[in-house]
């Protein structure tokens with residue numbers, strides 16, 4: 001078993017599609033929380049195949065999309081200081097801040113390097129003692145353990161040229177925000193499977209019961225996604241509210257204890273600003289006081305600039321499922337992956353970019369599983 | 372950055388609690404990853420990696436159970 005082809009079997013995909021079509025008596029609105037799921041639903045033609053049967057709504061789970069513009073501004077400010085090298089994930093480079101992006105700043109001589117992992121940034125700092133390395137750390141609970149491990153390694157190695165500019169977010173408060181909003185427009189969640197590998201799902205039962213929305217813990221392969229949708233439809237048709245783990249090969253109810261230990265050692269829960277959504281209480285992970293020496297905001301005395309720039313981007317509505325990208329006036333006009341006006345058009349996990357890539361090319365881009 | 376795909380553990384490199392690493396194979400592409408969060412993984416196991424660290428070991432029995440459910444789906448008549 002390689003855990004890939006087995007979960008992409010086209011015949012089983014067709015059977016699952018058929019089961020969903022037969023079962024659904026109305027067009028249930030199901031939100032996939034994670035950007036990776038959004039990407040795969042569109043790339044594999046699942047959303048397209050279920051058009052008119054199930055409405056798939058794409059949630060706030062693209063970390064690149066929810067990082068506030070002001071954090072990008074801070075990163076750019078640091079990258080412009082002599083002696084500092086700003087490192088971050090490739091996707092972050094093109095995200096617009098309030099004025100410009102890290103990529104544009106780099107073209108103007110700022111020190112910016114891509115890095116696949118915060119651990120690589122620690123390695124780079126170790127090998128370049130003359131450079132002050134700042135890692136811009138974003139992401140959900142899937143990525144936060146890597147950040148926590150990086151800072152622990154840096155302390156163990158006694159590095160004094162490594163620090164973090166953090167903007168880590170937690171999934172559950174964002175799901176709550178959507179579920180309890182008076183404008184809530186969904187009937188159920190496909191919860192982010194990889195986040196659940198870390199956090200587990202013990203806390204989801206309360207959310208499901210209080211909100212009346214079933215929650216399916218779902219993986220990323222086509223059969224995982226279809227199975228999640230099928231079970232969601234079954235529950236909705238029976239009027240049942242439940243939390244079901246459809247990704248049991250990777251997710252345990254208690255999550256990953258070692259990863260959680262890293263998170264509690266290094267981070268505390270803080271209020272966090274989300275791009276497009278504003279400040280959500282207890283929705284972020286900030287460095288504990290004990291790790292202050294590795295906090296770039298402390299080390300370089302950065303103030304959070306509260307200037308909110310005027311933007312035509314309607315990402316907040318897109319992230320809550322209230323607006324389809326195609327209904328944004330800028331979509332495909334002034335906003336496209338080569339020239340993103342907003343963060344959801346940057347990352348391949350961003351809803352706008354996924355729609356641009358797979359919807360406009362739908363006829364020749366459908367994968368083998370659809371139809 | 373979140374399209375975590377499964378990688379096969381081919382060799383352990385370091386068992387240190389902070390610097391534990393293994394060589395993984397992602398469908399022919401070899402890459403070193405941190406194993407701090409999956410110390411129980413053995414050579415031959417598959418793990419899911421995010422941002423350079425393995426965050427979950429895949430459970431083959433659970434995977435087989437899920438696949439068995441799929442094979443019980445009613446046959447697709449249009450196929451026949």
Ligand code: SF4
Pocket residue numbers: 312313314315318325328329330331332335336340341342343344345352
């Ligand atoms: S299409 Fe562009 S401007 Fe419109 S919501 Fe998406 S990212 Fe923002």
